[in-house]
Amino acid sequence: MxxxxxxxxxxxxxxxxxxxxxxxxxxxxxxxxxxxxxxxxxxxxxxxxxxxxxxxxxxxxxxxxxxxxxxxxxxxxxxxxxxxxxxxxxxxxxKYDHAEPQPGQENLIICFPSSGEESASFVPTGSFASVAPAPPVTGDTLVALARQQIGMASSWVATTVVRLTKVRSEIQRYKVYTKEEIQSFASIETHFKVRIAYTPDVEAKARIDKINGTFKLILQALGVIAKDRLVGDPSKTYKAAAVPGGFFYPKDSVIVGRDFANCNPNLKAAVLIHECAHWVDGSCSHVATELPDPVGKPLHDKWAAIANPGKKNYLQMDYNLAIQNAYSYAQCALHNGLGIDKRPP
Known part of the structure; x- marks a missing residue:
């Protein structure tokens, strides 16, 4: 020894x-x-x-x-x-005496498998549907495809950060919000259930700060994988995967799998945001997917079993579940970046 x-x-x-x-x-x-x-x-x-x-x-x-x-x-x-x-x-x-002091492959969250309900439920219809399967690609090709969409993903996230900052500035103690003001909170309430109009101002601001802090880290992570720490692996059939909290371990990378090449540009950007949410927040895993309309459905992988034992769907999630759900971050960014969302208000 x-x-x-x-x-x-x-x-x-x-x-x-x-x-x-x-x-x-x-x-x-x-x-x-x-x-x-x-x-x-x-x-x-x-x-x-x-x-x-x-x-x-x-x-x-x-x-x-x-x-x-x-x-x-x-x-x-x-x-x-x-x-x-x-x-x-x-x-x-x-019990963790013999564990590795950094994330390992056993902690990898595999997202959007090439077959199965998680993949089917995430892929939106219409302009967001997956394109026809691409020919075989190399790891370098997968990395290049991902980096082509980092600009779009970063733009969505930056827009969301601005939106969250504005919403926070509008929160006031004892304020009775107008219908128009409540509607302006829609992109936040829909995906994170902050309940601004019904939550004490200090708590509502703390919730916004938590969400915004994660989005700022996601923006930072997108900047990192634009240059480094992004691996393409065509032997993997899923779209992408990341270790929770792996961003803080310099040797850890986001993995892009073969099925990523089958996504259209909007879905590629959403997948990258989703993975970076895992990567920057060790408590962000899977809870529920936003589709099918109108309420979404709970996920059933091992991560969702830990985070969402009550099997709540996307509409039923509360704030504490939503901040653990990478789908919430991707969909909120898409909602703010493109102004498109299928969730009920």
Whole structure:
């Protein structure tokens, strides 16, 4: 056994000697162990979206990561942001002792398979329908096809960021919104269920900030894959795939599969936004697809089973489900970018 691996196993096996987190002793070696293990937890299982710096300091980011893991990884309704030796949180966290400290292929979210209901349900009709199957393509061709649509995708996302910023500026305490104002919120309400007119202003603004923050990261990610970190793999039959939170791991890339070549330009742009939503937010997976009209339907892959056990459709989703749904980000961007949407108001 290599010495470095042996040392790592011994150090983790000894556990923590005192509490880590809110109100804890927060000894440097214990905090480092906790930070190291949290970084090995896949984001969709409660790991940090952005890897923690292993510095032995238990400040806001480490506390937030502990809270997230207690909620998503341990099922705590009321996380206390603290890990005690031998406690439930430590027991669950130790299960990731031998996990890789970065996303692996087992965490890849495969989107829009070339056959199956997920693909069929996403492909819109009319001007957004898939084109005739393309001839066999190479990996380089797939990358080139994707990069041809990054400009369009970026334009949609940038328009959405502007729209969200404007909507946020219109939220006021105790305001009674007019019918016209409520209609102006449609592209946000339809896809993210913020319920601006019925939610306290502070909470409504926080929700808009969360959505807008993700869209800004998506815009940044599109800029990255325009130059690097985009892989074409014609051996894969799906349209595209990405690891949740993989954007924050420099060696991770978005994968474009063979069926991407069969999409028209609008669908290609929507797929890229969808994948970047996964890529920049480790908690963004699959909940429901927006089609068929008028209510969409829940998805049935392993990711949806985690995020949407109640099997709610697109219309039934609330805000907390919508922000975990990559379809919501793609459709909201398309709605704002092209002014086209089939969702009921």
């Amino acid at each position: 290599p010495a470095n691996l042996q040392n790592r196993e011994v150090s983790m096996a000894t556990g923590i000697t005192s509490s880590v987190g809110h109100g804890g002793s927060n000894r440097d070696p214990d905090v480092r162990k906790v930070q190291t293990l949290l970084n090995r937890v896949p984001p969709y299982r409660g790991g940090p979206t952005v890897p923690l710096k292993v510095d032995g300091l238990c400040y806001a980011k480490t506390l937030a990561a502990i809270e997230k893991f207690q909620h998503a990884g341990c099922g705590f309704k009321w996380p206390d942001k603290r890990i005690d030796p031998g406690g439930r949180t430590w027991i669950e966290l130790q």
